[in-house]
Amino acid sequence: MKITDAKVFVTSPGRNFVTLKIYTEDGITGLGDCTVNGRELSVKSYLEDHLIPCLIGRDARDIEDIWQYCYRGAYWRRGPIGMAAIGAIDVALWDIKAKSLGVPVYQLLGGRSREGVTVYGHASGADKAEAMDAVAQYKEEGYRAIRVQSGIPGLESTYGVGRGRWFYEPADRTLPPENKWSTRKYMNYVPELFEAAREVVGPDIELLHDVHHRLTPQEAAEVGKRLEPYSLFWLEDAVPAENQEGLRMIRRHTTTPLAIGEVFNTIYDCQTIITEQLIDYIRMTVSHSGGLTHLRKIAALAELYHVRTGCHGPTDISPVAMSACLHFGLWVPNFGIQEFMLHSEETNAVFGWEYSFKDGMVNPPEKPGLGVEYDEELAEKYPYVRAYLPVNRREDGGMWNW
Ligand code: KDG
Numbered sequence: 001m002k003i004t005d006a007k008v009f010v011t012s013p014g015r016n017f018v019t020l021k022i023y024t025e026d027g028i029t030g031l032g033d034c035t036v037n038g039r040e041l042s043v044k045s046y047l048e049d050h051l052i053p054c055l056i057g058r059d060a061r062d063i064e065d066i067w068q069y070c071y072r073g074a075y076w077r078r079g080p081i082g083m084a085a086i087g088a089i090d091v092a093l094w095d096i097k098a099k100s101l102g103v104p105v106y107q108l109l110g111g112r113s114r115e116g117v118t119v120y121g122h123a124s125g126a127d128k129a130e131a132m133d134a135v136a137q138y139k140e141e142g143y144r145a146i147r148v149q150s151g152i153p154g155l156e157s158t159y160g161v162g163r164g165r166w167f168y169e170p171a172d173r174t175l176p177p178e179n180k181w182s183t184r185k186y187m188n189y190v191p192e193l194f195e196a197a198r199e200v201v202g203p204d205i206e207l208l209h210d211v212h213h214r215l216t217p218q219e220a221a222e223v224g225k226r227l228e229p230y231s232l233f234w235l236e237d238a239v240p241a242e243n244q245e246g247l248r249m250i251r252r253h254t255t256t257p258l259a260i261g262e263v264f265n266t267i268y269d270c271q272t273i274i275t276e277q278l279i280d281y282i283r284m285t286v287s288h289s290g291g292l293t294h295l296r297k298i299a300a301l302a303e304l305y306h307v308r309t310g311c312h313g314p315t316d317i318s319p320v321a322m323s324a325c326l327h328f329g330l331w332v333p334n335f336g337i338q339e340f341m342l343h344s345e346e347t348n349a350v351f352g353w354e355y356s357f358k359d360g361m362v363n364p365p366e367k368p369g370l371g372v373e374y375d376e377e378l379a380e381k382y383p384y385v386r387a388y389l390p391v392n393r394r395e396d397g398g399m400w401n402w
């Protein structure tokens, strides 16, 4: 089953997405997502200028060998752009193989391990009252797990506050917007936010929170301790991810479960924190971590050390990658939870897919392959528009992590 062609589509149905389509000699095609929010054209170039020429003529069934060729065969390897490109090729090949065998992707991974993929939704608000309204609404919709983010008193803007109830989109179609950050104001506020949230949801619904890389290990240890009474499912990205050893300090001081890894792209980025059991959930996702072939190795390593999965799944993960995450989540033995955000109507129309949501669990389309169709003609109506994620400054103007 020779690969005859591969095309990269960069379009903006509701937001920007980079989609790869691989074509084979017998007419079966496969889809991959390699959207890197705010850096879309770099992935397109990496694929078109460097990887696609090496794919033509290869047997699409040789998924592992093609993965190794793209990763090991590159002298300059790892990094978000290269690994997203490899991830898209890999997922498209799993899609092709599953379609050729007439089964959904999860059947190739090892079959179903559970009834459905438990997801968490995003409740946010400009202030505590608005955030609590959103929490109550997610509870009513049947979510079993809810992430809570809110504007911080005294700060004009911060990470994680949505535009409207169900949608959150941080990328902006101008130059990067600037947020302001105060660790003191955040730390004064976050315990009372979770005291309120726990009261709204009661003891059985899981609560999650994303610090979005803004604290030092010492500060994160303090926040983790102060949140212990509200029994979080996880505290995410408490510190920037570059320094894996930094997690040791947090771990020594708090029992609040820790999740990290949405910006990692290879198994080497999480090796120390997994083998030293410094985290509880690994946040790496299919499209940014070399596809299903690499992510399942990461999950297998994590399983040895009691670490469970929690794949990143915001709106910049297209329905192609989200479907791949759902197939993965249905199978992976050490599943933890799946992040899930609703896509816009335009996005869903371009990526025709039907997933089901019931009792806080999502199931991927029960069709051969991933079960997603990319409507090229419709997508052309939404040309790519350059967009940037925000940057962050401390109150004195010094640059900080967003
Ligand atoms: O593109 C950046 C977003 O994907 C990121 O800010 C979302 O942190 C995020 C999350 O946990 O969903």
Ligand code: MG
Pocket: 210, 212, 236, 237, 262
């Ligand atoms: Mg996050």
